[in-house]
Amino acid sequence: MNIPVSSKAMGPLSLLSVSLLFALAVAHVAVETCDGESCEGEASSVLMLHGTRGYKPRDIRGKSLYFVVTDYFADPPPGQPYSNCSAPGWCNGTLQGITRHLDYIQGMGFEGIWITPAVLQFYGPDPDNRSGYGNYGYWAKDLYKIDPNFGTAEELKQLADELHRRDMVFVYDIVLNHMGPVHKEKELKGPHGFHPFNKPEYYHQLNRGNLTFDEYVKGYAYGGKGYPPPVQGLGPGAMCKKGLFSCDCYRCPVKVGFGDPCPVTPIYMGDEAAGPKDIPFCGVGDTICEGYNELQTIQGWFYDLGDLNQTHHFVSSELIKWGKYMKDTYHIDGFRLDTAPYVYKSFLSEFQDAVEIPILGEVTASNWSFFKSYSPGESSAEKPVLKGLLNFYLQNAATTGFCGMPFFPGANLNLTRLGESMKVEYELNPGQVNDLNLLGNFVDNHDMKRLAYFCSSTMPRMRNALAWTMLTQGIPIIYYGTEHFFKETHPPMWNAGFSTTTPGYTFLQGLNNVRRILGLHTSNMKVEASSENHLIFSRKISSRFVSIYKRVFIFLNNNDENRPVEYDVEGVLPNSGDLVWADVLHGFLVPQIAGGKLFASNSEPMALVLLERISLGELQEGAKLLGPRKERTARPSVVKE
Numbered sequence: 001m002n003i004p005v006s007s008k009a010m011g012p013l014s015l016l017s018v019s020l021l022f023a024l025a026v027a028h029v030a031v032e033t034c035d036g037e038s039c040e041g042e043a044s045s046v047l048m049l050h051g052t053r054g055y056k057p058r059d060i061r062g063k064s065l066y067f068v069v070t071d072y073f074a075d076p077p078p079g080q081p082y083s084n085c086s087a088p089g090w091c092n093g094t095l096q097g098i099t100r101h102l103d104y105i106q107g108m109g110f111e112g113i114w115i116t117p118a119v120l121q122f123y124g125p126d127p128d129n130r131s132g133y134g135n136y137g138y139w140a141k142d143l144y145k146i147d148p149n150f151g152t153a154e155e156l157k158q159l160a161d162e163l164h165r166r167d168m169v170f171v172y173d174i175v176l177n178h179m180g181p182v183h184k185e186k187e188l189k190g191p192h193g194f195h196p197f198n199k200p201e202y203y204h205q206l207n208r209g210n211l212t213f214d215e216y217v218k219g220y221a222y223g224g225k226g227y228p229p230p231v232q233g234l235g236p237g238a239m240c241k242k243g244l245f246s247c248d249c250y251r252c253p254v255k256v257g258f259g260d261p262c263p264v265t266p267i268y269m270g271d272e273a274a275g276p277k278d279i280p281f282c283g284v285g286d287t288i289c290e291g292y293n294e295l296q297t298i299q300g301w302f303y304d305l306g307d308l309n310q311t312h313h314f315v316s317s318e319l320i321k322w323g324k325y326m327k328d329t330y331h332i333d334g335f336r337l338d339t340a341p342y343v344y345k346s347f348l349s350e351f352q353d354a355v356e357i358p359i360l361g362e363v364t365a366s367n368w369s370f371f372k373s374y375s376p377g378e379s380s381a382e383k384p385v386l387k388g389l390l391n392f393y394l395q396n397a398a399t400t401g402f403c404g405m406p407f408f409p410g411a412n413l414n415l416t417r418l419g420e421s422m423k424v425e426y427e428l429n430p431g432q433v434n435d436l437n438l439l440g441n442f443v444d445n446h447d448m449k450r451l452a453y454f455c456s457s458t459m460p461r462m463r464n465a466l467a468w469t470m471l472t473q474g475i476p477i478i479y480y481g482t483e484h485f486f487k488e489t490h491p492p493m494w495n496a497g498f499s500t501t502t503p504g505y506t507f508l509q510g511l512n513n514v515r516r517i518l519g520l521h522t523s524n525m526k527v528e529a530s531s532e533n534h535l536i537f538s539r540k541i542s543s544r545f546v547s548i549y550k551r552v553f554i555f556l557n558n559n560d561e562n563r564p565v566e567y568d569v570e571g572v573l574p575n576s577g578d579l580v581w582a583d584v585l586h587g588f589l590v591p592q593i594a595g596g597k598l599f600a601s602n603s604e605p606m607a608l609v610l611l612e613r614i615s616l617g618e619l620q621e622g623a624k625l626l627g628p629r630k631e632r633t634a635r636p637s638v639v640k641e
Contacts, residue, residue, distance in 0.1 A: 055328070055331050057327075057331075057332070057333045057334075057356075057357045058164070058167075058169045058333045059169075059333075060112065060169045060171060060333050060334040060358055060438075060475065061358070061435065061437035061438055061475070061521070061522055062437045062473075062474065062475060062520070062521030062522040063111040063112050063169050063475060063521065064109065064110050064111050064112070064470065064475070064476040064477075064478070064512055064515065065110065065111070065112050065113060065114045065169075065171060065440070065475060065476070065477045065478070066105045066108070066110040066112075066113050066114075066478055066480065067113070067114045067115075067442075067445065067446075067477050067478065067479050067480060068098055068113055068114070068115045068116070068480045069093075069115075069116050069136065069137075069446050069480065069490055070093050070094070070095060070097075070098065070115055070116050070118060070137065070150050071090060071091045071092065071093045071116075071135040071136065071137070071149070071150070072085060072091050072093050072480070072490045072491065072492050072493060073093040073097055073098055073101070073480055073492075073493045073494075074093055074094070074097025074098060074100060074101050074493055074494055074498075075093065075094045075096055075097025075100060075494070076091065076092040076093060076094070076097075076492070076494065077092055080092060082495070083492070084488070084491055084492065084495065085490070085491065085492050086488070086491075088124075088125065088132040088133055089124070089125075089132075089133055089135070090123075090124075090133060090135040090149055091135065091490075091492050092149065093150075093492065093493070093494075094149075094150055094151050094155075095115075095118060095146075095150050095151035095152075095155045095156050095158075095159055096151055096155050096158075096159075097494075098113070098115065098159055099155070099158055099159045099162050101498055102162055102163065102166065102168075104498045104500065106166055106168060107500055107509070108483065108500075108505055108508050108509050108512060109508065109509045109511070109512025109513050109515075109516070110168075110478070110512060111168055111169060111512075112163065112168045112169030112170060112171060112333070113163065113168070113169075113170065113171065114171035114172070114173065114336055114477065115159075115171075115172060115173065116136060116137035116138070116173045116446070117137035117138060117140065117172075117173045117174060117175060117338075118137060118146050118147060118150045118151070118156055118172075119137075119140050119142065119143050119144070119145060119146060119147060120140065120141050120142040120143075120145040120146065120147045121134030121135070121137060121139050121140060121141060121147050121149070121180065122134040122139040122140075122141050122180030122181055123149075124139075126181045126221070126304065127181075127183055127221040127222060128181070128183070128219050128220035128221040128224070128303075128304055129220065129221075130220055130303070131181060131303055131304060134180060135149070136446065137150075137173065138173075138175055138338055139179070139180035139181060139305065140175060140179050140180055140194075141179070141180050141192075141193075141194050141195070142194070142195040143195065143196065143322050144195065144196075144322070144325070145195075153329075156330050157329075157330060157331075160330050160331040160332070161331070164331065169333040169334065170330075170331065170332055170333050170334075171332070171333060171334040171335065171336055171360070172326065172330065172332045172334075172335060172336070173335070173336045173338060174323065174326070174335050174336070174337055174338065175337075175338040175339065176308065176310070176319055176337065176338075176339075176343050176347075176348075176351065177302075177307065177308060177338065177339040177340075177342045177343050178301070178302055178305040178306055178307050178308060178339070179194055179197060179305065179306040179308065180194070180305065180306065181221075181303075181304045181305060181306070182194075182203070182217050182304060182305070182306035183214075183217055183218055183219060183221040183222060183224075183304060184214050184217070184218075184222075185200055185213050185214055185217075188200070188306075194306070196318050196322075197306070197308060197315060197318070200213045201309070201312060202308060202309060202312055202314065202315050203306045203307055203308060203309055204298075204299040204300070204301070204307040204308070204309045206231045206295070206296065206299040206300060207231050217304065217306075219303070219304045220304075221304070231296055231299065231300040231301065232296075232300050232301060232302075232303070233296055233297050233298065233299065233300025233301055233302060233307065233342055283364070283365065283366075284297060284341050284342070284363075284364060284365055284370075285341065285363070285364075285365030285366070285367040285370035285371065286365075286367060287367065287370065297341065297342060298342060298343065298344060300342075302339070302342075307342075310343060310344055310347040311344070311347075316347055316350070319347075319351065320350065320351055320354045320355075323335070323351055323354060323355045324354060324355055327355050327356075327357055332357065333357060334357050334358045334359070334360065334388075335355065335357065335358070335359045335360070336359075336360045336362070336390070336440075337359050337360065337361045337362060337386065338362055339362060340361035340362050340363050340374055340386065340389075341361075341363050341364075341365065341370075341374060345373070345374065345383075345385050348361070348374070348385050348386055349383060349384055349385045349386075352384070352385065352386050352387060358387040358388045358435075358438050359386045359387055359388060360386075360387075360388040360389060360390055360438065360440050360475070361374050361375065361385075361386040361388065361389050361390065362390050362392075363389055363390070363392060364392050365392060365393070366392070366393060366396045366408070368393060368424060368425075371389070371392065371393045372393075372425075372429075372432050372433050373385070374386055374389060375387065375388060375389045375433055375434045375435075375438070376432065376433070376434060377431040377432050377433045377434045377435075378431045378434075379430060379431025379432060380431065380432050384434065386434070387434055387435060387438055388434070388435060388438025388439065388440065388475075389433075389438070389439055389440070390439075390440040390442065390477075391425075391439040391440055391441045391442070391474060393421060393425060394418065394421055394422060394425065394439075394441065394472070395441070395442055395443060396408045396411070397410075397411040397417045397418040397421050398418050398441075398443055398465065398468055398469075399443045399444065399451070399454055399465065400412055400413075400454075401413065401414055401415045401417060401418040401535075401558060402415070402443070402455065402461050402462075402464055402465035402468070402556075402558045403451070403454035403455035403456075403458075403461055403462075403465065403558075404454070404455075404456075404558075405449075405453075405454040405455075406448075406449070406454065413532070413533075413558055414532045415530050415531065415532065415533065415534060415535040415556070415557075415558060416530050416531055416532060418468075418530065418535060419527050419529070419530020419531075419535050419537075420530065422472070422525075422527045422530075422537065423527045425439070426473060426524075426525050426526075426527070427526065427527065436473055436474060436525075437473065437474060437475070437521070437522045438474070438475065439473075439474035439475065440474060440475045440477045441468075441469050441472045441474045441475065441476055441477065442469060442476075442477040442478070442479070443465045443466070443468070443469050444479055444482070445477075445479055446479065446489065446490060448489075449489065450479075450482075450486050450487050450488065450489060451465060451466075451479075451482060451485075452485045452486060452487045453487045457485065457487065458560050458561075459485075459562070460557075460559050460560065460561060460562050460602075460603035460604070461558055461559070461560065462485060463507060463604065463605060464556045464557055464558060464559075464603070464605050466478070466482070466507065466508065466511065467511060467554065467556060467585075467605035467607075468535070468554075468556055468605075470508070470511035470512065470515060471511065471514075471515065471520065471539065471554050471607065472525065472537070473520075473522075473523070473524065473525035473539065476515075478508060480493055481493055481496065482504065482508070483502060483504035483505040483507075483508055484496045484502065484504060485504055510585060511585075514584055514585060514607060517543060517545060517584075518539070518541045518542070518543055518545050518552055518584070518609075519541060519542030519543030519545070520539050520540075520541075520542065520552070521542075522542070523539050523540035523541070523542040524539070524540050525537055525538070525539050525540075526538050528553065528572045529568065529572055531568075533557055533558055533559065534555070534556070534557050534565075534567055534568075535555075535556045535557070536553060536554065536555055536556070536567065536569075536572055537553075537554055538551045538552060538553045538554065539551065539552050539554070541609070545609065546611065546612075546615050546619075547609040547610050547611060548579055548610050548611065548612065549574060549579075549609075549610040552584065552607050552608065552609050553572070553573060553581075553607070553608045554605065554606070554607050555567055555598070555600065555605065555606040555607075555608070556605050557603055557605075559603040561603070562602045562603045562604070563602065563603060564599065564600060564601055564602065565599075565600040565602070565603055566597055566598070566599055566600075567597065567598040567600065568596065568597060569593065569596060569597065569598045570596030570597075573593070573598070573608070574610070576593075576610060578613070579610050579611060579612060579613070580610070580611055580612075580613055580616055581593060581608045581609070581610055581611075582608065582609060582610075582611050582616050582619070583606045583607060583608055584607045584608070584609050585604070585605060585606060585607045586604065586606070587620060588611070588616055588619045588620045589620075590616070591606065591608070
């Protein structure tokens with residue numbers, strides 16, 4: 001396709017105006033944010049704080065999120081000894097610590113945060129001597145209290161206020177499937193018991209038979225012999241008949257759309273299994289597994305975590321009341337829902353309708369039909385459930401495609417599978433998902449190994465994987481500390497510090513800035529080409545960016561070293577004519593394109609836009625005038641004491 005050149009398309013732009021317009025589109029430029037007391041007294045027409053104006057949730061669609069595990073992020077008590085928090089136990093990060101470091105997060109360009117649950121937890125250790133402590137936030141004891149280890153209710157409100165003052169969004173993690181560990185009925189009752197679910201009938205008791213409740217829930221605690229009972233619902237591990245050949249769903253050959261691409265034996269058993277060691281592998285949604293049992297998935301427990309019975313009227317009504325309370329009290333813009341497929345869809349639908357704000361469900365499934373059924377769209381025959389999903393359907397292929405680990409059929413250092421899955425989700429099934437802009441894209445999280453671990457700290461692969469996360473349609477989600485390329489799953493952030501000049505920080509900053517300048521938040525996406533080592537997709541440019549052709553083309557690869565890359569662009573890039581393709585990620589540098597090939601000088605991700613040559617010169621000169629940034633450390637935000 002030839003694209004006509006029009007001098008009117010650009011309009012008169014001085015060097016200064018171009019420089020200012022695109023200053024944020026280069027990786028080494030900081031985002032201007034409120035800095036401590038300098039923001040005092042400023043007000044935006046959209047800012048609605050506690051006790052002032054009416055609360056209206058902000059739109060989280062397409063907003064980039066920085067994911068914080070509160071206990072490991074910032075501001076432990078003064079005098080706490082140095083520790084890498086590798087041993088089980090609390091690390092003592094706080095809500096106030098997050099608020100104090102919002103400059104750091106917003107300076108990276110993020111438009112919101114997602115934090116782990118802050119309600120009162122089962123402190124630990126678990127009496128079964130296996131499960132540890134509740135510091136992650138998913139072992140609730142009292143849904144209406146804020147855990148003092150994290151802070152206070154007022155400090156959670158202050159965090160929401162400060163986010164909204166900055167026009168950032170607030171996504172909060174909730175659990176509807178279970179409470180904390182339960183081993184005796186008396187643990188549910190009394191002033192230090194569970195609230196509001198303090199009776200055995202509020203919990204699933206599948207296959208209890210003639211056992212007393214205490215016998216059923218004893219598990220490994222107090223001299224118990226282990227699981228089951230209670231019946232296990234945790235996957236991988238518990239939703240099919242015991243035995244390697246019936247439960248290892250990825251054992252070759254498999255006939256679930258993968259062909260026969262597997263290695264001899266995928267490493268999922270033994271210590272690598274996510275479920276209890278004495279229960280073999282089978283994942284949620286893997287209905288091909290012999291003996292897959294949906295009832296067990298819904299009513300089974302996760303180890304010893306009290307599994308809530310949402311068919312009980314008190315449980316369902318209290319959970320809905322609590323969800324509305326949390327949203328209204330803490331001005332939450334969206335929920336992330338833990339363990340979504342272990343809860344009845346009918347209840348999830350009712351809960352979503354009641355709270356109204358988008359819920360991003362954690363559905364850890366690679367089965368497309370099963371995955372999308374938790375957020376069906378207008379063309380689906382299924383009834384509405386949740387408004388959004390964490391995009392495990394793509395993550396399974398993305399992390400493995402860029403890094404080579406963990407194992408996933410057909411995706412081991414092969415980006416073909418990822419490209420095909422992106423087409424299935426975004427192009428070939430219109431209306432099958434509720435909202436493509438409410439799909440949360442990520443390559444690692446707190447329940448798995450880090451990106452740097454999977455990629456063996458290979459920088460080109462990590463940078464390409466992060467570019468995929470940030471530039472794919474949906475909600476980009478970056479796990480805290482990724483900017484430091486942590487290899488450990490949850491090291492304390494304060495040990496690494498909050499420098500704003502590290503290569504990872506400025507790289508993510510640049511990606512966020514490009515998203516904003518090009519207006520990519522909710523713009524559509526098209527997969528242009530995918531192969532073993534290359535992935536090319538395009539996004540519509542929805543802003544007033546000067547590109548003549550209103551699409552940006554993203555070029556990614558999985559090279560293990562920084563070397564030249566040759567992309568096949570025949571039929572992918574429109575003919576430029578007298579215009580020029582320039583890389584918006586790297587100072588508008590112009591790659592060589594000839595004979596249907598694009599020749600990149602290194603393995604860095606690229607984002608090409610089409611410009612007039614006069615515009616290109618001004619943009620490149622403007623990038624030079626900006627100069628390198630001086631090193632600085634983000635100034636803590638002002639927190640009301």
